[in-house]
Amino acid sequence: MSEKFTGSKKYVATEDLMIAVNAAVTLEKPLLIKGEPGTGKTMLAEEMARALGKPLIEWHIKSTTKAAQGLYEYDAVARLRDSQLGDEKVNDISNYIVKGKLWETFLSEEQPILLIDEIDKADVEFPNDLLRELDRMEFFVYETKKLIKANNKPIIIITSNNEKELPDAFLRRCFFHYIAFPDKETMIEIINVHFPKIKKKLINEALECFFELREIPGLKKKPTTSELLDWIKLLVAEDIPPEALREKDTQKAIPKLYGALLKNEQDMHLFERLVFLSRRNSAN
Numbered sequence: 001m002s003e004k005f006t007g008s009k010k011y012v013a014t015e016d017l018m019i020a021v022n023a024a025v026t027l028e029k030p031l032l033i034k035g036e037p038g039t040g041k042t043m044l045a046e047e048m049a050r051a052l053g054k055p056l057i058e059w060h061i062k063s064t065t066k067a068a069q070g071l072y073e074y075d076a077v078a079r080l081r082d083s084q085l086g087d088e089k090v091n092d093i094s095n096y097i098v099k100g101k102l103w104e105t106f107l108s109e110e111q112p113i114l115l116i117d118e119i120d121k122a123d124v125e126f127p128n129d130l131l132r133e134l135d136r137m138e139f140f141v142y143e144t145k146k147l148i149k150a151n152n153k154p155i156i157i158i159t160s161n162n163e164k165e166l167p168d169a170f171l172r173r174c175f176f177h178y179i180a181f182p183d184k185e186t187m188i189e190i191i192n193v194h195f196p197k198i199k200k201k202l203i204n205e206a207l208e209c210f211f212e213l214r215e216i217p218g219l220k221k222k223p224t225t226s227e228l229l230d231w232i233k234l235l236v237a238e239d240i241p242p243e244a245l246r247e248k249d250t251q252k253a254i255p256k257l258y259g260a261l262l263k264n265e266q267d268m269h270l271f272e273r274l275v276f277l278s279r280r281n282s283a284n
Contacts, residue, residue, distance in 0.1 A: 003052050011040065011047035012182075012189045020177035021048065027175060030116075030134065030156035032166075035179030038224020041159040045115035048157070055112040057154075059101035065122045067129030070102040071139050071148075093143050102133060106150040114154045120163040127170035135173070182225060184211065194229055195236060205242040206232055213261060218270055223261040231260040 005021045007013035013021070021044075024031035033041045049056035059070060075096045083090045099107075105114045119127060133139045137150040158174065160166065182190060184207055191203055210231070214222045223231075234257050235245075262268045 008047040008051040024175035032174035038226045039179040045157040070100040073098045111152040116158045120160040201242040205245040
């Protein structure tokens with residue numbers, strides 16, 4: 001492929017990530033992306049499709065998802081119902097074959113990007129059950145006795161939040177990349193993409209607070225990039241001055257805005273207690 005992914009107007013890609021993406025495409029291997037929630041794993045596939053001008057097919061995995069559903073499902077219940085009603089279409093079994101995301105991908109007239117999102121949510125056998133189809137780029141439909149082959153070998157992006165260990169046989173077939181949580185410089189780039197007119201002083205103060213918050217011991221859920229962007233959107237909308245972010249008074253408005261960053265009562269109580277202790281120490 002002559003085109004190289006270099007990020008997009010809405011997606012700041014680090015050099016390591018760009019190398020990983022383009023290496024996986026060159027090797028024609030699925031790209032397995034891991035990283036904290038909110039590091040842009042899912043958005044990567046969306047922005048790749050936009051930047052490279054390719055169709056995107058998204059398969060979002062749930063705990064109940066089976067690998068066979070990615071190929072097709074046979075709706076026997078609908079066929080039985082139609083037979084009871086005397087519908088003539090029951091004579092053609094293909095009317096009851098529901099195409100899955102892999103079938104849709106294989107049918108694409110141009111090279112698509114297939115996103116298999118949060119593969120670790122499924123049963124532990126799910127990845128291995130996909131190996132044959134992903135290796136051969138074909139599968140057999142037993143009900144219709146037809147072999148379905150891919151028109152174009154897709155670019156495959158697979159995301160995982162590390163909820164379950166993935167099988168070794170599956171890992172061997174992938175090119176792996178871990179998206180590290182953005183450092184301050186990368187985060188500034190990301191913020192500028194979303195808020196091009198924001199004042200530098202507000203960015204610096206917001207990031208100072210954000211990274212301090214992430215370092216608090218005992219947080220159940222550390223705030224991510226998406227929460228930071230929500231928080232900054234609030235700060236801009238409320239026209240909060242940068243100096244106010246250093247306000248330690250829990251009775252003032254700023255701590256309330258931390259609801260954009262903290263997502264459970266345990267973390268909120270921990271934060272409020274630390275602010276209270278900080279105020280008391282300052283007073284002494």
